[in-house]
Amino acid sequence: IQDYGPKDNDQPDAHPQPRHSYYDPRSSRMKNVGLITNTNPLLLERTLGSADSLAENIDKAMGGNTGNIGFIHGTSKLLGDKVHRIGWGDKPESIKRHIDHIVICCANQIGEHVDLGAWAKTLEEYDRPVTLVGLGAQANSKDDFPEIPNGTKEFLDVVSRKKASKASNILVRGNYTQSVLEMVGYESIPAGCPSLLISDIPLLGREIVKYSQTYPPSRIAIAAGNPWHSTSASLEQKLVSIVNERRGEYIIQHPLAMLKFAMGESDMIDEGTRSRFCQVYASIIEPSKLARWFLQNSIAFTDAQTWMSFLRKFDLTIGPRYHGIALALQSGRPGMVITIDSRTQELCESTGVKHMPLQDAMSLSVSELIKRAAWSDADGTSFDQARTAQARRFSVAFRDNGLCPSAHAIAHLGWNEDS
Numbered sequence: 001i002q003d004y005g006p007k008d009n010d011q012p013d014a015h016p017q018p019r020h021s022y023y024d025p026r027s028s029r030m031k032n033v034g035l036i037t038n039t040n041p042l043l044l045e046r047t048l049g050s051a052d053s054l055a056e057n058i059d060k061a062m063g064g065n066t067g068n069i070g071f072i073h074g075t076s077k078l079l080g081d082k083v084h085r086i087g088w089g090d091k092p093e094s095i096k097r098h099i100d101h102i103v104i105c106c107a108n109q110i111g112e113h114v115d116l117g118a119w120a121k122t123l124e125e126y127d128r129p130v131t132l133v134g135l136g137a138q139a140n141s142k143d144d145f146p147e148i149p150n151g152t153k154e155f156l157d158v159v160s161r162k163k164a165s166k167a168s169n170i171l172v173r174g175n176y177t178q179s180v181l182e183m184v185g186y187e188s189i190p191a192g193c194p195s196l197l198i199s200d201i202p203l204l205g206r207e208i209v210k211y212s213q214t215y216p217p218s219r220i221a222i223a224a225g226n227p228w229h230s231t232s233a234s235l236e237q238k239l240v241s242i243v244n245e246r247r248g249e250y251i252i253q254h255p256l257a258m259l260k261f262a263m264g265e266s267d268m269i270d271e272g273t274r275s276r277f278c279q280v281y282a283s284i285i286e287p288s289k290l291a292r293w294f295l296q297n298s299i300a301f302t303d304a305q306t307w308m309s310f311l312r313k314f315d316l317t318i319g320p321r322y323h324g325i326a327l328a329l330q331s332g333r334p335g336m337v338i339t340i341d342s343r344t345q346e347l348c349e350s351t352g353v354k355h356m357p358l359q360d361a362m363s364l365s366v367s368e369l370i371k372r373a374a375w376s377d378a379d380g381t382s383f384d385q386a387r388t389a390q391a392r393r394f395s396v397a398f399r400d401n402g403l404c405p406s407a408h409a410i411a412h413l414g415w416n417e418d419s
Helices: 041-047 054-061 068-078 092-098 117-126 150-161 175-183 204-214 235-245 256-262 271-281 287-297 304-311 322-330 342-351 358-363 366-372 377-400 407-412
Strands: 032-036 082-086 101-105 130-135 170-172 220-223 249-251 316-319 335-339 355-357
Touching: 032 092, 041 054, 054 256, 068 101, 068 130, 068 304, 068 322, 068 407, 092 117, 117 150, 130 150, 150 170, 170 175, 170 377, 175 342, 204 322, 204 377, 220 235, 220 322, 235 249, 235 271, 235 287, 235 316, 235 358, 235 366, 249 287, 256 271, 256 287, 271 287, 304 322, 316 322, 316 366, 322 335, 322 342, 335 342, 335 358, 342 355, 342 377, 355 358, 377 407
Parallel strands: 032 082, 032 101, 101 130, 130 170, 220 249, 220 316, 316 335, 335 355
Antiparallel strands: none
């Protein structure tokens, strides 16, 4: 069990706490919360001095997508209890001895592409109250309802039995996931994504609009997509042209082959994969220069703070990766998601993040796309309203499940018990 707290910004002497009936650490015992994520910080530490593929080790440590660190960082900032990192391989005896409540950072794990049966067995053995955060359903569009494997249903059965109260302990990304779970008999709360709430600026949307209207986009960062994604692969050519024309950076999250290109490990990429990349980028990058272009123009991050600091160098971030855009917004810079499936569309709709469907983006020229990405007053208002609403939902859901929302969730996001 890795101690993940207490966090300095959650201490009473650092930021005085509003006296809410359910959150006053000066008069009540804070719980030991075990936070389960799909990343492995210890593996990442061992990776830096390894002679093996750096990209492969980072990919494993980041749970297959570096964007995971966005919602994990957000979740940790919303929890006011003492947080410890735990994992699925920890001994049940240790969990029972040290942990009062388990919080699981989830992703787009509702669908036929994932079976969570192994989690069900382990969670039963851990025998602690459980709360899920950020669970999402994945399908090609919101008109589709994915099949849910039996193992995943077993996991949801265990989670439902491990409630701390009568309130739902399944916090999902939005109304679409709520509907998918409802069809198979599970109650949930559409709380949104914790990555929306990283910044402690209450009216962050207003600040983003001010920046967007003051500084025309000279430098533009790209939240790069996936060359293997059949419906959106052609988008990458347009995004690469933005990098070339606007002194940009191609920020990689997934898949592994893109990380290898970014880290100068192109000699470790098989010919079939190399051929696919050459095909996708052929109109914008000469095949003989592909590896060199990635090495000079792409990057990947393994912690949220460094990623956000880097994005402050750019005037705008565009791309199909929701969490890559979310981190730009949390750094106070405008961004726009190009939605490619139900997952990205639901996240944007529930969090008030500016977005555009893939087919619209493909019909625009580069200059038109950049112009459409500018933030208006209405975009800022919608974003700020979503942040306040989600701060409230997370705070109430945590309280109802016996957890403490942090000072950050309550005070910095402008929510109070009477609103």
